[in-house]
Amino acid sequence: MTEVKTLTVALELTEMDPSILKYVGFLCQSLPIEKIYFLHIESNLDLPRQLREQHPEVLKPFDESLEDRMRALVSEHLPRPAHISVDFDALEGKVLNTLIKQANLKQTDLLVVGQHQPGGNANFSDKLARKCPCSVLFVPQEFSLDIRNILLPTDFSEHSALALQHTLALSEAVEGDTIHLLNIYDVPSGYTKLGKTYTEFDALMKTYAAEDCAAMLKELKTGSAKLTEHYLNGEKHDRAALIQAQLKTLDCQLLVIGSKGRTNVLALFLGSLAEQLVRMQLPVPLLVVKQPGETLGLLEAMLEADI
DSSP: OOOOOEEEEEOOSSTTHHHHHHHHHHHHHHSOOOEEEEEEEESOOOOOHHHHHHOTTOOSOHHHHHHHHHHHHHHHHOOOOTTOEEEEEEEESOHHHHHHHHHHHTTOSEEEEEOOOTTSOHHHHHHHHHHOSSEEEEEOSSOOSOOOEEEEEOOSSHHHHHHHHHHHHHHTTSTTOEEEEEEEEOOOTTGGGGTOOHHHHHHHHHHHHHHHHHHHHHTSOOTTOEEEEEEEEOTTSOHHHHHHHHHHHTTOSEEEEEOOOOOSTGGGGSOOHHHHHHHTOOSSOEEEEOOTTTTGGGHHHHHHHTO
16 A cells, blocks of 8 residues: 555645644555645635735735644644655646646645535535545545544455545544444345245345455454444445445544546446545545556546547
């Protein structure tokens, strides 16, 4: 598994920033972070001539003033170990495209952004989860760092295994937490042709899922981590809604999900489970785990098309 050593953190210069920085502090304690890039992006960094004439005391270029504000925020809200180096950039451009380009340029392992509030631009988070070449952490304004339960929906795929590896890495730094593995399965419509009742086939699907889970865990080093398995029949249910309900039922403080990493053009227009969850404004941080660089093949095309 690629270790998370480099963070890119998008600061908004709003009331969201203390929350974002609080969670970044938790990540610094939990992961082997070595470098953090703090970014703020404006559509236009030029101050109008009239404003410069009315305020001649504003001698610094606008980007430098923004970088100073970022430094002050970080100094106030982020105690960090001395070995972690930081960099500040105020950039001009479209926020989404610039974030993705910078994540690629900085070879970022994890991009940290604020979760947009209800009434905000949900499409921004949706597109970011889909197009970013690295894992993305969406942080709500309110959350708990008393992490006792982590929910990880899984289909036992390669991407689910990667998501579990990242979850285990975070779990090592949290005492007494439980990782809840959630598999949502369907009963095939042709079960009657096999001479079994619906109830019998439902039990059979749970057995198959448990076997797949055991096979996945056998390939991973779970150490002393506490893992609990949950199996739900997803027939006639929205999977994202089921996951949201489980967050409350299991009293979870973090949701981790693996990206499917689809890179064909058609898949860019298909809503994935991760994207649905991003849109739902969840009450806990959401970590979307990706294979490093998994979407880079179409990165330039996507940015140009602004999909």
